[in-house]
Amino acid sequence: MLAEKLEQLRSLFAEMDRALIAYSGGIDSTLVAKVAWDVLGDRALAVTAESPSLLPEDLEDARVQAAEIGIAHEVVQTHEMDNPNYTANPVNRCYFCKSELHDTLKPLALERGYPYVVDGVNADDLQDYRPGIQAAKERGARSPLAEVGITKLEVRELSRMLGLPWWDKPAQPCLSSRFPYGEEITITKLQRVGRAERYLRSLGLKTLRVRSEGDTARIELPAEDIKTCVATLDLPTLVAEFQRYGFVYVTLDLEGFRSGKLNQVLGVGALG
Known part of the structure; x- marks a missing residue:
């Protein structure tokens, strides 16, 4: 087939x-x-x-x-x-x-x-x-x-x-998808989210999102990874790094990563 x-x-x-x-x-x-x-x-x-x-x-x-x-x-x-x-x-x-x-x-x-x-x-x-x-x-x-x-x-x-080595590459929708509908998108905000996600990947995390709402960053990780990450990551350093990017509050989404989560307010399928 x-x-x-x-x-x-x-x-x-x-x-x-x-x-x-x-x-x-x-x-x-x-x-x-x-x-x-x-x-x-x-x-x-x-x-x-x-x-x-x-x-x-x-x-x-x-x-x-x-x-x-x-x-x-x-x-x-x-x-x-x-x-x-x-x-x-x-x-x-x-x-x-x-x-x-x-x-x-x-x-x-x-x-x-x-x-x-x-x-x-x-x-x-x-x-x-x-x-x-x-x-x-x-x-x-x-x-x-x-x-x-x-x-x-x-x-x-x-x-x-077909032998493409990136066959299991995580989905990576545009950075604008990190913001709740109705919150204005600016280049500064996009750069802030981008730097935060880049930092998390430098720690060895692969599948993730940094959702941004106002001054708050909400980190989404796969549910099965949350406990390990909380136990092993240097959380004070992580928070300080996010605050250096311009966030005031840094939170972890306990539901875990779900593609298109911000779209749930519409009651329809995920955007990615």
Whole structure:
């Protein structure tokens, strides 16, 4: 079944002939880039949008992964932070982010002779509250994984099947997803969250989020890791480091990590 879906994915790209991939460096868009390269070679181009909501490490990962795949890779600047509809952080914030992204990528694709812009939306994403999907569709983008019916789990299985070493890479949605709806997003706040998450990863933690609300940082770790982390981490040093970044209060979410937790106020599926 999985092999059949992979063949369908390859056939889809063969029909496109040329494609520009909206490539974040995440597991989904990287699989799309890999298959596009395997089928189209130099008729495929991966483009990453750089903005304050993207961690520098994630941009570097995107570069490294593209180089390992072999696909041509470019970086463009997007300016969603200039849009007050985005920085106000409404429940459809992602709509304005993806509007900016695809308003940037579509003209680039047409200029370079790529008739299709494709993204990494998978079949599971269609079941969640993802206003960005609407923005992409309005601008003619296609989602090969979703079209073929490939789920998030199958993305990882296919990535492992194709020998991609990052097949088990944790999901890393944009930093703006760390803030509760209605709290204004600023570059300073994004940088503060980014530095905090980077610090926690330097301690050996892998799957995590730092949720930010006002002056408070709420750390989410997998529930099974909480007891060990509390017992082994130097908590006073951790708190002091977060306060150095600008947080006043540092808390630990006892429920544990859950992707898209801030979206629970909507009573719908996770954003990531």
